[in-house]
Amino acid sequence: MSNAPRTIAVVGTGVIGASWAAYYLARGFKVAASDPAEGAEGRLRAMIDEFWPALETIGLADGASRKNLTFSASIPDVVHEADFVQENGPERLEIKRSVLAEIETSLAQDTLIASSSSGLLISEVQEGMKHPERMVLGHPFNPPHLIPLVEVLGGRHTSLENVDKALAFYTEIGKKPIRINKEVPGHVANRLQTALWREMFHLVSTGVASVKDIDTAISQGPGLRWALLGPFLNLHASGGSGGITHVLEHLGPAMREWSRSLGEYPETDDYITTMAEGVEEELSGFDWTETLRERDELVIRLLDAKKDSPQIP
Numbered sequence: 001m002s003n004a005p006r007t008i009a010v011v012g013t014g015v016i017g018a019s020w021a022a023y024y025l026a027r028g029f030k031v032a033a034s035d036p037a038e039g040a041e042g043r044l045r046a047m048i049d050e051f052w053p054a055l056e057t058i059g060l061a062d063g064a065s066r067k068n069l070t071f072s073a074s075i076p077d078v079v080h081e082a083d084f085v086q087e088n089g090p091e092r093l094e095i096k097r098s099v100l101a102e103i104e105t106s107l108a109q110d111t112l113i114a115s116s117s118s119g120l121l122i123s124e125v126q127e128g129m130k131h132p133e134r135m136v137l138g139h140p141f142n143p144p145h146l147i148p149l150v151e152v153l154g155g156r157h158t159s160l161e162n163v164d165k166a167l168a169f170y171t172e173i174g175k176k177p178i179r180i181n182k183e184v185p186g187h188v189a190n191r192l193q194t195a196l197w198r199e200m201f202h203l204v205s206t207g208v209a210s211v212k213d214i215d216t217a218i219s220q221g222p223g224l225r226w227a228l229l230g231p232f233l234n235l236h237a238s239g240g241s242g243g244i245t246h247v248l249e250h251l252g253p254a255m256r257e258w259s260r261s262l263g264e265y266p267e268t269d270d271y272i273t274t275m276a277e278g279v280e281e282e283l284s285g286f287d288w289t290e291t292l293r294e295r296d297e298l299v300i301r302l303l304d305a306k307k308d309s310p311q312i313p
């Protein structure tokens with residue numbers, strides 16, 4: 001990619017696309033956005049306005065402006081001058097494939113396309129593309145304008161060079177991309193979350209602890225450390241001077257026993273009511289909109305504080 005002002009095409013401007021658009025604008029890019037829904041442009045501009053103060057607090061790149069946004073319902077119109085495409089259409093294989101076919105009608109053949117898909121396999125998404133070698137996964141975490149992680153991988157037909165280019169691009173714009181070496185359902189971060197989700201539903205269903213106490217167990221316990229060091233480094237810290245080797249030799253046998261008693265994901269939907277009642281009880285007396293606002297504010301402060309801690313990976 002050249003040093004000239006670059007244009008990102010954001011295709012699909014719902015929850016994730018709007019947040020990506022705001023992020024790219026804040027990093028100083030021109031954003032050309034497309035979405036076929038009635039009133040999509042107005043909703044996109046309103047969401048960007050809502051996200052902008054947080055992005056200003058984090059710090060805008062030189063030349064960053066909301067005026068650098070253009071919008072068209074026509075995908076070919078927005079991709080023809082794009083230097084990178086971030087695709088955020090509905091999570092349905094046939095829609096992704098038809099959106100990609102439209103993108104390819106006017107996109108330069110070596111321009112990367114990154115899909116935000118939470119769970120589709122890129123190898124399946126890229127079937128039928130004219131230039132599948134430029135198709136990568138660029139899976140963000142909600143909201144992408146705040147959360148640094150992006151999961152990157154290539155499908156069967158993606159060139160390794162393009163996976164490297166996507167990783168370099170996301171790094172350059174201030175994201176924390178990770179490389180996934182093999183396609184697995186749910187990628188990596190959501191699989192890790194699924195392991196926890198499965199067990200928390202099991203613990204509530206079997207009466208071991210309440211929804212509220214399980215939330216406290218994470219948010220006032222290991223969750224505080226997980227935002228700073230990943231679970232491997234926290235294990236390493238638990239081993240004292242012997243590090244992860246010592247802790248696994250010492251506690252590993254017990255952990256293996258605990259793992260044998262972990263629960264399965266509930267087979268039917270009966271558990272949903274119990275979980276929803278637990279959440280309602282936990283939130284009683286709180287203003288949920290304010291809770292989310294305060295959460296995002298704390299995320300920004302935490303990200304800012306982490307910048308001053310060079311020894312935190």
Ligand SMILES: NC(=O)c1ccc[n+]([C@@H]2O[C@H](COP(=O)([O-])OP(=O)(O)OC[C@H]3O[C@@H](n4cnc5c(N)ncnc54)[C@H](O)[C@@H]3O)[C@@H](O)[C@H]2O)c1
Pocket residue numbers: 011012013014015016017034035036037040087088089090091095099116117118119139140141142
């Ligand atoms: N919501 C999340 O937490 C989350 C997190 C990470 C990744 N994702 C992924 O991001 C993608 C978008 O999810 P979302 O939550 O923003 O969904 P969403 O429903 O909010 O947005 C999808 C948008 O796509 C638009 N659209 C419909 N048909 C289209 C077409 N033919 N061309 C272009 N746009 C079209 C819709 O009008 C809508 O605005 C999905 O692949 C999803 O898996 C979602």
